[in-house]
Amino acid sequence: EVQLVESGGGLVQPGGSLRLSCAASGLTFSSYVINWVRQAPGKGLEWVSALSGSGVGTYYADSVKGRFTISRDNSKNTLYLQMNTLRAEDTAVYYCAKSTPRALGVIFWGQGTLVTVSS
Amino acid sequence: NFMLTQPHSVSESPGKTVTISCTRSSGSVVSSYVQWYQQRPGSSPTTVIYEDNQRPSGVPDRFSGSIDSSSNSASLTISGLKTEDEADYYCQSYDSTFWVFGGGTKLTVL
Numbered sequence: 001e002v003q004l005v006e007s008g009g010g011l012v013q014p015g016g017s018l019r020l021s022c023a024a025s026g027l028t029f030s031s032y033v034i035n036w037v038r039q040a041p042g043k044g045l046e047w048v049s050a051l052s053g054s055g056v057g058t059y060y061a062d063s064v065k066g067r068f069t070i071s072r073d074n075s076k077n078t079l080y081l082q083m084n085t086l087r088a089e090d091t092a093v094y095y096c097a098k099s100t101p102r103a104l105g106v107i108f109w110g111q112g113t114l115v116t117v118s119s
Numbered sequence: 120n121f122m123l124t125q126p127h128s129v130s131e132s133p134g135k136t137v138t139i140s141c142t143r144s145s146g147s148v149v150s151s152y153v154q155w156y157q158q159r160p161g162s163s164p165t166t167v168i169y170e171d172n173q174r175p176s177g178v179p180d181r182f183s184g185s186i187d188s189s190s191n192s193a194s195l196t197i198s199g200l201k202t203e204d205e206a207d208y209y210c211q212s213y214d215s216t217f218w219v220f221g222g223g224t225k226l227t228v229l
Contacts, residue, residue: 035218045156045164045209047218059216100169105154105211105218107175109163 002026002108004096009113016086020113022079022096030054030074033103036081038092039112046092049081050099064090086117121145123210123221130227135200139224141210142192149186151212153193158223159206167208168195202228 008020022034036048049070050059058070069082079096096110122144131137141153155168166175168184171193181198193212197204205228210221 044223045158045211045220047211047220050218061217095163100154102152102170104152104213105166105169106156106164107166107169109156109165111163 002098004098004108004110006094006096006110006113009094009115011116011118012086013119014086014088014117016117017082017084018086018115020081020083020094020115022081022110024077024079024096024098027098029072029077033057033099034072034079035097035099035106036070036079037095037097037106037109038090038115039095040089040092043092048094050103051079052103083115086115088117091115091117120217121212121214121219123212123219125208125210125221125224127222128225128227130229131200133200133202133228136196136198137200137226139195139197139208139210139226140190140192141194141221142190143212146214147188148191148193148212149188151214153184153186154211155182155184155193155195156209156211157204157206158209159203164209197226200228204228 003025005023035050051070067085072079093112095112097106098108100107124142152170156164158164167182172184207223
C-alpha cells in the first residue's frame with residue numbers, strides 16, 4: 001500500500017524559512033516524479049513544484065521560483081521542500097503527490113501538512 | 120499560460136447523472152491530458168480520472184471522463200449519484216513544465 005506522509009509544517013514569521021518532508025513507502029520511490037501541491041484555506045489547489053525520480057529535473061511554479069527548493073533522498077525514500085523568504089500568501093496545506101506514470105498529473109496524494117505564515 | 124474554468128457549483132439528486140465541465144482558455148484541450156480530483160470536506164484530494172478517461176484502481180465505473188474538442192473542454196460525468204459523491208471536484212492539465220488546476224466545482228447531492 002502506497003503511503004506519503006508529510007511533516008515539518010507549522011507557524012513561521014514572514015521572511016522566515018521552513019523545510020517540509022514527505023516520507024514515502026509502498027512504492028519504488030526513485031521511479032516516480034513527486035510533486036508538492038498546496039491549498040490555501042478555503043481555496044483551490046495550486047501546483048508548487050515537481051522533481052524527477054533521479055533528482056535531476058526540477059520544476060517550479062512562478063509564485064515560488066527562487067524562494068523554494070525541491071530535493072529528494074532516494075536512499076531514505078523522502079522528498080523535501082525547502083521554503084525560504086516565506087510570505088503570508090504561502091499559508092496553505094502542502095500535499096505531497098505521486099505523479100501518474102507519464103508525470104502529467106497526480107495518481108496518489110498524501111494527507112498534507114499545514115504551513116502558516118504570520119507574525 | 121492557460122486557464123481551466125469550471126462551474127462554481129452543481130447539484131443533483133441521488134441516483135441521477137451529473138456532468139462537470141472544464142473549459143481550457145487557450146491552446147487545445149486535446150493537446151494535453153486532463154485529470155480529475157475529488158476532495159471531500161476535511162480530506163485530502165483523491166484521483167478519480169487521469170489521462171482524460173482512465174480510472175485508478177478502486178474508482179467505480181460510475182465516474183467517467185471525456186474530451187470535446189469543439190468546445191475545447193473536458194468533462195467529468197458521475198452516474199448513479201450517491202450522497203458520498205458530495206465533494207469538490209478539480210480538473211487539472213499541464214503545459215510544458217507546469218501544471219494548471221481549475222478553480223473547482225462543489226457538487227451537492229440532495
